[in-house]
Amino acid sequence: MTFQELLLVCGMAAVTFLVRWPVLALVSRIPLPPIVLDGMKFIPSAVLAAILAPAMFLPDGTLDLRPTNAYWVAGLASALIGWYSRNLLTTIVAGMAFFLIWRWLW
Amino acid sequence: MRRQEFWAGIRATFPLLVGTTPFGLIFGALAVNSGLSAGAAAAMSAFVFAGSSQFIAAKLFGSDASLWIIVLTTLVVNLRHSLYSATLAPHMKHLPQRWLVPLGFWLTDESFLVVDKRYRSGDRSPFKHWFFLGSATAMYANWQLWTWVGILAGQRLPNPAGWGLDFALVVTFIGMLVPDLRSRPFAASALSAALTALLLAGLPNRLGLMVATLAGVATGMVMEQKLQPPKELQ
Numbered sequence: 001m002t003f004q005e006l007l008l009v010c011g012m013a014a015v016t017f018l019v020r021w022p023v024l025a026l027v028s029r030i031p032l033p034p035i036v037l038d039g040m041k042f043i044p045s046a047v048l049a050a051i052l053a054p055a056m057f058l059p060d061g062t063l064d065l066r067p068t069n070a071y072w073v074a075g076l077a078s079a080l081i082g083w084y085s086r087n088l089l090t091t092i093v094a095g096m097a098f099f100l101i102w103r104w105l106w
Numbered sequence: 107m108r109r110q111e112f113w114a115g116i117r118a119t120f121p122l123l124v125g126t127t128p129f130g131l132i133f134g135a136l137a138v139n140s141g142l143s144a145g146a147a148a149a150m151s152a153f154v155f156a157g158s159s160q161f162i163a164a165k166l167f168g169s170d171a172s173l174w175i176i177v178l179t180t181l182v183v184n185l186r187h188s189l190y191s192a193t194l195a196p197h198m199k200h201l202p203q204r205w206l207v208p209l210g211f212w213l214t215d216e217s218f219l220v221v222d223k224r225y226r227s228g229d230r231s232p233f234k235h236w237f238f239l240g241s242a243t244a245m246y247a248n249w250q251l252w253t254w255v256g257i258l259a260g261q262r263l264p265n266p267a268g269w270g271l272d273f274a275l276v277v278t279f280i281g282m283l284v285p286d287l288r289s290r291p292f293a294a295s296a297l298s299a300a301l302t303a304l305l306l307a308g309l310p311n312r313l314g315l316m317v318a319t320l321a322g323v324a325t326g327m328v329m330e331q332k333l334q335p336p337k338e339l340q
Contacts, residue, residue, distance in 0.1 A: 009146060025206050044222055045286040046322025050314075078280045091281035092281050
């Protein structure tokens with residue numbers, strides 16, 4: 001590991017820890033208003049949707065709705081598998097298989 | 107009780123390991139292919155422990171970006187973790203720093219999602235932080251292991267990005283999102299976050315992700331108000 005890499009890892013580790021821990025340590029000492037606590041339950045699904053939409057529809061940075069874009073086709077198939085199977089592991093394994101097969105077909 | 111919570115945390119996290127395993131593998135392979143040394147790639151997984159920012163850092167390092175830019179990008183990409191901390195913090199008020207420091211370090215998208223669900227479940231178990239510890243231990247050990255496998259594989263096989271394994275994380279997140287879509291306010295919230303993220307995808311450093319998340323939260327709260335009139339009116 002070079003000195004430059006050492007600086008890089010230390011810098012990344014420091015900023016990442018500083019977005020994770022301080023809020024955990026300080027906010028827990030300050031009571032939050034009920035409206036904020038109520039809204040927080042939407043954070044997990046909203047973050048997931050915000051990560052997923054560009055990953056599925058903009059795989060190369062531009063909107064791609066062609067069937068050759070396996071990310072959105074297999075993503076939609078995975079969502080249907082998840083809806084009907086109600087099982088996370090089944091969804092992941094079957095969705096991944098669908099993706100690899102679809103990519104190979106096209 | 108503690109041991110039960112710890113193992114329950116590992117079990118709840120298991121399906122997510124299936125999805126993050128290929129991600130760790132590709133990170134290791136991609137990192138050594140973009141010019142990082144094996145030691146630096148492994149140290150990043152051990153001390154930064156934040157998948158998507160590690161990916162971006164490896165890519166930027168390969169394109170000769172300055173250290174400051176990479177560190178700043180890491181900060182912005184990981185800002186969403188402060189939302190996770192804020193969500194979990196009210197449940198963790200009673201914990202001393204010897205718990206908050208390691209659990210803070212180990213906070214990831216995946217652990218946040220299963221731990222948040224555990225904290226919201228009705229029972230009053232005082233040991234839910236052991237569930238968090240179990241989930242975090244499983245995620246951390248798995249991430250280290252597969253980073254190493256990826257480093258070794260990447261030194262032999264070129265072009266890891268073309269293996270198609272990056273879909274694993276997409277399908278994992280889809281599997282976690284779908285159950286929430288059965289509730290109308292949550293579905294509206296997700297739809298609004300997705301559309302906002304698509305519209306703002308051009309913003310640098312994934313800032314669109316933060317804005318889209320907040321738009322989704324706001325939509326969910328408004329929809330909930332509309333579908334359920336306030337109690338005093340009933």
